Amino acid sequence: MPPELLALSFTQLALTVFGFFAGMTLVSVAMGFAVERALSKSRKIFDLPLFEGQHRFELLGNAVFVVIATVTVTLALRAGVVRFGPSSALRSALTFYAMLLGFQVYYWFLHRAMHHRAIVHVHRWHHRSQVTTPLTGQSMSPFEALGWMGGYVGLPWLFSQVVPLSFWGWAGYVAFNVFGNLVGHANVEPTARVASSRSATLFANVFLYHSLHHARWNGHYSFQAALMDRIMGTEWGDWPALYERVAGGRPLTSLKERGDA
Numbered sequence: 001m002p003p004e005l006l007a008l009s010f011t012q013l014a015l016t017v018f019g020f021f022a023g024m025t026l027v028s029v030a031m032g033f034a035v036e037r038a039l040s041k042s043r044k045i046f047d048l049p050l051f052e053g054q055h056r057f058e059l060l061g062n063a064v065f066v067v068i069a070t071v072t073v074t075l076a077l078r079a080g081v082v083r084f085g086p087s088s089a090l091r092s093a094l095t096f097y098a099m100l101l102g103f104q105v106y107y108w109f110l111h112r113a114m115h116h117r118a119i120v121h122v123h124r125w126h127h128r129s130q131v132t133t134p135l136t137g138q139s140m141s142p143f144e145a146l147g148w149m150g151g152y153v154g155l156p157w158l159f160s161q162v163v164p165l166s167f168w169g170w171a172g173y174v175a176f177n178v179f180g181n182l183v184g185h186a187n188v189e190p191t192a193r194v195a196s197s198r199s200a201t202l203f204a205n206v207f208l209y210h211s212l213h214h215a216r217w218n219g220h221y222s223f224q225a226a227l228m229d230r231i232m233g234t235e236w237g238d239w240p241a242l243y244e245r246v247a248g249g250r251p252l253t254s255l256k257e258r259g260d261a
């Protein structure tokens with residue numbers, strides 16, 4: 001960990017971590033709404049109303065998420081849970097990409113598990129939003145947020161048992177994760193056609209991909225990229241047709257909408 005952070009008192013560290021999560025959340029949500037506004041006429045995904053009080057409900061979820069992330073990450077940093085080494089450029093890049101890939105694998109299993117009858121109640125908060133907004137990403141129950149902390153803190157703890165990680169590579173990934181999660185729930189499709197092919201979505205999904213998870217429920221469990229769904233057989237075959245429709249300026253008008261597979 002950088003010496004500046006090591007020198008902080010517990011309260012100062014907690015305030016710094018809170019500033020990080022709250023700041024990333026504010027910037028990402030603002031960006032998400034800006035993208036929604038810019039593309040609302042040309043590339044809306046679902047032309048359906050939000051539920052009554054949805055933004056307020058999702059704001060509460062974001063507050064819960066930021067508090068849980070602040071407490072968990074502060075305690076983990078203070079206790080030295082993750083082993084950090086010097087942040088060379090190579091270590092930072094490798095840490096970032098290990099987190100990027102590791103989180104995708106971790107999240108698919110966490111998410112799939114949360115759709116199991118035994119614990120689905122912890123995931124219902126996130127699914128209350130059938131049409132998503134830039135606030136939906138972190139709108140979740142405290143128990144689901146704790147599951148996410150497994151990815152933010154547990155996963156790097158595990159990796160650092162093998163080799164020390166870069167603090168900045170890790171912090172950079174978490175910032176990227178928060179940003180992608182919030183902006184990625186916007187109800188518009190900014191993805192250019194060239195980046196919407198099946199091979200391109202092995203690296204990054206079109207926005208519609210996860211919107212369909214909220215509309216339909218039992219598939220598309222991946223985070224960020226279709227990679228894990230493709231490996232595990234939980235990808236729907238008709239999303240490219242629906243992408244074409246949305247990119248052509250014709251939003252979906254029912255949650256049950258299907259495309260030609």
Ligand SMILES: [Zn+2]
Pocket residue numbers: 111115123127213
């Ligand atoms: Zn889900």
Ligand SMILES: [Zn+2]
Pocket residue numbers: 126136137185210214
């Ligand atoms: Zn979601």
